[in-house]
Amino acid sequence: MAFSAFTWPFRRRSSGGGGGAGPSKPAAAAAEGEEELGVTPQLLDFLRTLSPDAFKSSAVQLNQGGSAEAAGELSEWQQRHAVLVLGRAKELAKIRYDLCPRHMKDKQFWTVYFLLARSYILPYELRAIQKEKVRRMETENRKPKDEITVEVEMQESKCSRGSPLLPDDSETQDS
Numbered sequence: 001m002a003f004s005a006f007t008w009p010f011r012r013r014s015s016g017g018g019g020g021a022g023p024s025k026p027a028a029a030a031a032e033g034e035e036e037l038g039v040t041p042q043l044l045d046f047l048r049t050l051s052p053d054a055f056k057s058s059a060v061q062l063n064q065g066g067s068a069e070a071a072g073e074l075s076e077w078q079q080r081h082a083v084l085v086l087g088r089a090k091e092l093a094k095i096r097y098d099l100c101p102r103h104m105k106d107k108q109f110w111t112v113y114f115l116l117a118r119s120y121i122l123p124y125e126l127r128a129i130q131k132e133k134v135r136r137m138e139t140e141n142r143k144p145k146d147e148i149t150v151e152v153e154m155q156e157s158k159c160s161r162g163s164p165l166l167p168d169d170s171e172t173q174d175s
Contacts, residue, residue: 038124
């Protein structure tokens with residue numbers, strides 16, 4: 001019972017309604033999400049060609065270059081991509097099961113994976129980074145922009161109230 005609140009990436013989600021149009025919308029959204037995360041048919045074809053030996057040799061080269069320690073944690077986009085690609089590419093899931101943790105750590109596996117698949121997923125990752133930057137800029141600019149808009153509207157309303165009253169006041173004073 002306590003595990004029902006735990007979000008597990010491979011847990012099946014129950015569908016809310018049983019309508020005929022319901023399954024097509026989530027399927028379209030899932031396909032769009034896969035495309036956004038870079039899980040394309042080309043990537044899946046490439047992953048079918050990979051072997052555990054490719055990961056082992058790349059890991060050895062990384063260790064010799066010293067960049068394995070420099071690799072940081074996975075970004076949010078990379079984590080979402082990893083969960084999705086493990087669900088879609090059973091070959092990759094099997095390679096990961098064979099290699100981790102006996103031959104390499106999980107972090108090292110994903111470092112090697114993102115280096116091997118770089119040419120397939122780089123445009124999608126860059127697009128996600130750009131979207132995140134734009135979203136941050138919008139949220140940063142939204143607060144001051146809203147405040148400025150309110151101030152301008154207040155000034156305009158004061159001016160519009162003041163201008164009709166001035167001629168009326170001056171006419172009553174002249175008479």
